Each structure stands twice: as structure tokens, then as C-alpha cells.
Amino acid sequence: MNLARLDLNLVVALRALLEERNVTRAGQRVGLSQPAMSAALSRLRRHFDDDLLARVGGHYELTALGQVLLDRTSTAYDVLERLFSSQAEFDPAEESREFKLVASDYAVSVFGTELARVVHEEAPGVRLRFAQTPPTVVDDTATLLSAVDGLLMPHGVINGFPATDLYEDRWVFVVADDHPTVEDRLTRQDLADLPWVTYQRIYDAPAVRQLGMLGVEPRVEVSVDSFQLLPQLVAGTRRIALVQARLARLLAPIAPVRIVEPPYEAVPLQEALWWHPVHTHDAAHIWLRETAARVGARLSPVHDG
Numbered sequence: 001m002n003l004a005r006l007d008l009n010l011v012v013a014l015r016a017l018l019e020e021r022n023v024t025r026a027g028q029r030v031g032l033s034q035p036a037m038s039a040a041l042s043r044l045r046r047h048f049d050d051d052l053l054a055r056v057g058g059h060y061e062l063t064a065l066g067q068v069l070l071d072r073t074s075t076a077y078d079v080l081e082r083l084f085s086s087q088a089e090f091d092p093a094e095e096s097r098e099f100k101l102v103a104s105d106y107a108v109s110v111f112g113t114e115l116a117r118v119v120h121e122e123a124p125g126v127r128l129r130f131a132q133t134p135p136t137v138v139d140d141t142a143t144l145l146s147a148v149d150g151l152l153m154p155h156g157v158i159n160g161f162p163a164t165d166l167y168e169d170r171w172v173f174v175v176a177d178d179h180p181t182v183e184d185r186l187t188r189q190d191l192a193d194l195p196w197v198t199y200q201r202i203y204d205a206p207a208v209r210q211l212g213m214l215g216v217e218p219r220v221e222v223s224v225d226s227f228q229l230l231p232q233l234v235a236g237t238r239r240i241a242l243v244q245a246r247l248a249r250l251l252a253p254i255a256p257v258r259i260v261e262p263p264y265e266a267v268p269l270q271e272a273l274w275w276h277p278v279h280t281h282d283a284a285h286i287w288l289r290e291t292a293a294r295v296g297a298r299l300s301p302v303h304d305g
Helices: 009-020 023-030 034-048 064-084 105-122 141-146 188-193 206-213 227-234 245-251 283-298
Strands: 053-056 059-062 097-103 126-132 150-154 163-169 171-176 195-199 219-224 240-244 257-260 269-274
Touching: 009 023, 009 034, 009 064, 023 034, 059 064, 064 141, 097 105, 097 283, 105 126, 105 150, 105 163, 105 227, 105 245, 105 283, 141 150, 150 283, 163 283, 171 227, 171 245, 195 227, 219 227, 227 240, 227 245, 240 245, 245 257, 269 283
Parallel strands: 097 126, 097 150, 195 219, 195 240
Antiparallel strands: 053 059, 150 269, 163 269, 171 240, 171 257
16 A cells, blocks of 8 residues: 555545535535535545445445444544644643543542643643543554543553553552441452452453452452442442542542452552653643643652551
8 A cells, every 4th residue: 555645635535424424414524515525435436446335225324344444534534633733842821732531530530630730720721631441442552542642541451652650559449337247457258259349341450460360259249430439339238349549538538438458469550641652752742741740740649558
């Protein structure tokens, strides 16, 4: 494939055609006349040797290849948009810009709120948009990072991409404050016998993967895509949950739970900001990363006990 021979404007037309599934609406969306959009569709059909849009009754539907291209075209469009919006200089006090960060509700609660406060003070024209971390982040990290400005994720879950360290945390357990069998501490037998509440995919957390080395397989009773809901799903039950210490301390006053130390030396958590290499030398992203690192360094240390 010779990229030099491709017209990148066709990416814009392809995305509109696949999403609108109508030549007229696609043309209106990108500011092209119907004849011009029809010509673009003809060029795309020749390039892919596929109809892409097939008439079914009185409307068009995507072909099998068109369906495959739908998500890929959206990702390619986002990458190109971010690539060509790169800046040599960035003045946070004057610029208007939106940064999209993928993060769990834990990262937003513990770190994102403080980052947003600093950005509000130092860069009034900058907007932050936080999106929930998808369960597939480990399976297709490159595609995810190519469409956003950064990912808040601890070390040990993904690798192979640039990252800057933000702050440290550690893992603790939360149990109901009136738990019938757990007193001041948990035992390894408790970890095997008691039901668990977990966040999304439990083995994504290195501290949980340690349990396999200890011969413990958690008995998951409830799984949820929110760290903040873990204490509420533990309260008033025999369940246990593994939670970051910083978040557990924020939420303990809200739910009737107790914080209990792990009965093993859990791997510490090092939160980091990950990004796609296409952003590495962009002035706006350099400012974002430096600001994030500065905010992370300001967070108070997390202590045992």
C-alpha cells in the first residue's frame, strides 16, 4: 500500500458514508454536494473492490467489509485529527483545547478531581473529558490510546507504551463493620472462603494475581464496573472487596465498612498516565503530562495501618 497515492479526504468521506448510510446525508455532513459524495463513494468502491453500501429495499446497508471498516475508520479519523492538530507551542493561559482521558472512577476520584482543579486555575480554556475504562483495554490498548489523549492506569496491567508516573497507592480490603466472622484482620482462609465483590476483570489487578501464587482463588459473588460501588456492595454482607487505600479512606465515611489489611504483602500500586507515541512531542500533551505529574507529586503519601 502506497500511502502517498491516497487522498486522505477519502477518510472523511468514508466515515460519513459508513455512519450515515446515505449519500445525501453524508454529503451534507461533510459539506459536499451529492454528486461529489457519489464520486467519492465510487472511488472508495474501486479502492476496496467492494460496494461498502448495498441497497436493500428502499435503504442502504453496510456490506460485511463496510461493517469491518466502520470502527476502523472512526479510529483512523481520530488519529489523523489528533496528528494534524499537534502544536509546536502551547500557552495554557490562552489556548482553548479539550483533552480526553480514559480512567476508572477510582482514578477520577483520587487524582482526576485535583487535576481538574489545577487545570481550572491555570488553563481556563482547557476542558477535560473523562471516559470510563472499558473492559477490553488490555486486549486492544493501541486502538484505545490512538483515539484519546491519555489513559490513567497502574503499572502491571498494560505495557509497551510511554507513560509518566503519577502517585503511589496500596491495596486494602473492606468488610462490613458488623461482619460476623472478620475481626481485626483477614486470614488467607478467609480470602478463599468468603464471597468477593470485584471490579470488572479481577485478574487485571497484580495484587489479585498474587493470590494464585498463594493458592487462593477468589469466589466472586458480584462484579461491577465501579470501584466506588464496592463498599456499598460489601456493607451489611459477608462479602469482602479489594480496594485502593486512598479510595477506601474517601468512601469509608459513606458506607458502614471497615478497612482491613491484606494477610499477605500486596504489590503496591503505581498509577501512571499512558499515551500513544503520536502525542509524545506535541506541546499541548507535554504540558498535560507535566501538569499531571506535578499534581500527582502533590498528593499526600499513603501510609500503612
